[in-house]
Amino acid sequence: MLVVNRRLLLTTLSTGLRTPHLLPRSGIRFNSMSSSSDLPRVDFSQTETVGSTRWMRLETLSYHVAPDPNDASGDTLRKWDRAVRTTKKSEDAVDAVVILAILRYDLSDPSKDEIVCVKQFRPPVNGYTIELPAGLIDPNEDPAAAAEREFKEETGYIGKVLSVSPPSYLSPGLTNESACMVKMEVDMTLEHNAKNHERTESHDGLEGCEKDRGLEKLLLPKVGFLNALHDLQKKDGVKIFAALYSLALCLKVCKDTIITSQHPSKMFPLVNLETSVGVPPMEVAQKITTALKGSGFLILTAPELTSQLQKRAIRAASKILDTKQSSTVISHPTDPKIYAMLHGLDFNVDGDVSQDYIQDLKDWYGALRSTKDVLLRCIAIGLGMNEPDFFVNLHNEHNDSLRLLKYHPGDENTGNRCKEHSDYGTLTLLLTDGVGGLEAFVDGKWRSVPYIKDAVVVNIGSILSHWTRHELSATLHRVAAPASVGSNTLKKAVSVPRISLAYFADPNRDVSTTLQGQEELVGASDMNISEYIQWRSGGSGSDRDGVAFTSGEKDRLG
């Protein structure tokens, strides 16, 4: 978009230049005459060099600004300090190239692409940074050639230049340093690149200063790039180059836009939580609360619920549920499924299970735990409560459980794989392997809850519905199959096993099911949370003769 300087337009109008034949066809006016409308402008003849080293010069610039009618002094001269590279040949010469290089492993599958980054010690920030590969352009070298050379020096790969940007400015408040952004593609099926790939990160080609600074290449996935940067920042304390962070944000915004535009469901909206800590933006809180007041369901993406963690959790659940002769794995007495209930962070799984799978589930559980707190804050804010942490404080014992579920394959005669019920806690976060069947009873009909890759389903349980005087809905749901009454589920879905992981958030044990000043939860008079959960779930035994929904919820089912 072209931004037209308002002051320039006004000056143009008052000096009478608004005759139609002076206007370019686009209708945007340019003033090429030298007048006060050229201002502000630097007067380089007055530049003072304050200090200089081999590589850098500190200058104080003088620049003129337009007279300010409110400034009686009439002073139009201003000063600004800047750093200049001593290698710069002229005011407009480009100093450097910054390289966005994409490693292509499979030309038909861009989801496998990686972005080449470099980690190095940077004395000005007294720490390690993660940046794009970059380097100064040699005298008489063109930017594309400089990019190819620098890229090979820093990473060992041979890349093909796809585009070169106009000069862009790295920190224009501080320096006139400029760089062309060069986009490169690295074909990893080429022998040279494949060979170089086998070597470890710090490679032999580096010399002098680059070696001293411990420069090493880091290959980060293009899908989930922003999360990969956050992880590095959190775990290794690396400092992130601003251009790299903007690139990661743009990739994320594009991905969210594509997913949202493909999924415009009002009943089960897709919401991006945007943050995994603290207080979420008001707009997000409102979207979440509106959905949970409506269908009681929504589909959620959140920074901590990465695609990688989700894949690992599904695989771990599948492996654990396949463990032979494990007392942790229970056959459901009525539904065609097996399940395992894991409580707290010390998952106790009986049988021969790799600790790696237990760790995968612990990581998933940990990510859900912080996401749960942000969701509870969203709900408090969205309901207009004064205390955003009201619900969080009622959950600070973190009495959550993770139910791993595996549904057996069936055929067209198979009915419900999980019979209709409401969840009894406060919030449920559900991850599935994408096999269909989840249906919610909304506005008198069973409706399929869509599956969105890399997202989880969130729904409200009876306690939170009750605490909010049913402003939030504990909606009945089920995992249907073709023979379920009123089902939309296809035969294809039931012909394969189905894995899901339901994370149930329960409040602190000694909280009453009835918050002060409210009517009691139907059928649960005088129970604390422990007793109530016992009553609803049927205890910890395998007979599961609990209560699937409260009588009020049953009325809504009709």
Ligand SMILES: O=C(O)CCC(=O)C(=O)O
């Ligand atoms: O497996 C599913 O998709 C849903 C499971 C469920 O609703 C539950 O276990 O409460």
Ligand SMILES: [Fe+2]
């Ligand atoms: Fe459920």
